[in-house]
Amino acid sequence: MPQLVDVQNMCRWINHHGVEKLIAGIQSYIEEDFVRWESFDKIPRVASHTPIGVIELMPTSDSNEYAFKYVNGHPSNPARGYQTVTAFGVLADVDNGYPTFQAEMTLLTALRTAATSAMAAKYLARKDSEIMAMIGAGSQSEFQALGFRAALGIDRVRIFDIDPDAMEKFRRNIEPLGIEVYLAASVEDAVEGADIITTCTADEAQNTILDYSLVRPGVHLNGVGGDCPGKTELDARILDDATVFVEFPPQTRIEGEIQNKDDDFEVVELWKVIAGKHKGRASDDEITLFDSVGFAIEDFSALRYLRDSVAGTEFQEFIDLVADPDDPKDLFSLTTNVLSPL
């Protein structure tokens, strides 16, 4: 019977281990999987768009395991009391096609997105980076901040959001954990002196959250919120000056900041940097941009990490999801005998 980690157990699991440790653990799994990138079956995610949002399925597999995530994106949700993004995911055994593991992934996605951003920055940000600017104080913001401390030791964050309450919420959550938080008066104020700039906003429009004039040589840009057709955050001129690193080009060209560029716009695949096949940051003056949209392999890694971590613990339950009659050709027998599958 497949294992299950529901929301309650996900909360307990995170509370038990702590966000920072789990992001670091998931990051190590993502790095392992990015190194063997070529062994995965990869497609752009399958999106169903409506005027107010998108629902997506993100499958991938290697020769042993299959994973997919269900995830929505509805920018108008918080104003109505809902999460912008909710998600759940499943692992399955490629050998017999049976699902083996199901988990909530609203929280797990926040952990894996932070882990991926932090992994990219480990290879792309200047080694002497000390200060991160964050534009956007929504659901992902605390996870991003803790991910960057775990991977790079960043303990100073300058944050800006158009919603002052969201900034206060960020400070309330993060300051007690020992990170110095500066509430900025504007984007300009936030990026002042920052070595790393993370943009993570939810508005579904071609915005210019970050203006060209604010990007100085040597900065690393972590562009998280430009992740959907028609949803970008950066002044397109920034892309011309930066070296742009992406996850899976066929998906990022549809969804990322580079959707505003031609199809042959030059990018570097992040996995090649992780695998040592392509250099990361070339100089202290280079502007690097991780044009993050989120790719299925990261969810595959996160689900594997969670599964391995909760195996045999109190954080795991079971879900009776696979009909399994004694005679595999006699599925019908289940309709006449009410058997307990346990």
Place this chain on the structure above:
Amino acid sequence: MPQLVDVQNMCRWINHHGVEKLIAGIQSYIEEDFVRWESFDKIPRVASHTPIGVIELMPTSDSNEYAFKYVNGHPSNPARGYQTVTAFGVLADVDNGYPTFQAEMTLLTALRTAATSAMAAKYLARKDSEIMAMIGAGSQSEFQALGFRAALGIDRVRIFDIDPDAMEKFRRNIEPLGIEVYLAASVEDAVEGADIITTCTADEAQNTILDYSLVRPGVHLNGVGGDCPGKTELDARILDDATVFVEFPPQTRIEGEIQNKDDDFEVVELWKVIAGKHKGRASDDEITLFDSVGFAIEDFSALRYLRDSVAGTEFQEFIDLVADPDDPKDLFSLTTNVLSPL
């Protein structure tokens, strides 16, 4: 919190209502949804193939609800004690993207496949049809037989399978329900005098389960097992003589019997017959073929029917799958307070 119908409750639900009544109920929902076919977001299913099987995701949506099914197909599974096909599915609210309902679908898929076959035959088989030949006595066979009795009153079945135990299993399950079963010695013997021929075998190869010479004028062919690239059941010459009805042409051209034909091979979309936009059977001599592969809208219909049927009953549980903090921008709060979401 999303509703859940797990295997145990699916068995209890079917046992409570009976297979035949549920197939008829699901058929009525499929007919409703086929009539409004054009209002659905449709794509061919998303398949991940390996040497021993396939794992697929089948999404579709209208303007209110989104559905997807996870389903595998592993022909070598029964010999190893596993089901060839297992499945589960989810409904979600298009408005906010939240999942609302999850169910096991191994059994539900058997019900909906039979409902779809029976629906097609209601429009395509001769009205005086009395006898069905069935080639293949696997997991789907009893459901097909009961579906045809529910929709057309067929109560005589001539069955053949290369596995005598599977045929005996079929007789053991079906005869007590009042259907006359003849165990045939060969495919030729099975189709003798049959008005309807159902082929439903699991072997993943371009087989000729049914030879050209065995198909007489006026017969309706219900081709269920040719449903995957490289997996067909019919002598390709049969398709030249028959009028071929399909679900979603872009998917059937990849997966159905017509994969052995050119891309412009003429087919009729079944929904147009149901909606009264195209005639069904034209004469008593016509050979009609429903080249069934299974399409996402049928799962959408089956999930809706199940959801409506179990609402407020003992057959429904809940699954804690959507993280929902009080402040939608404060997802992080769930990591520090272990709240019961109930």
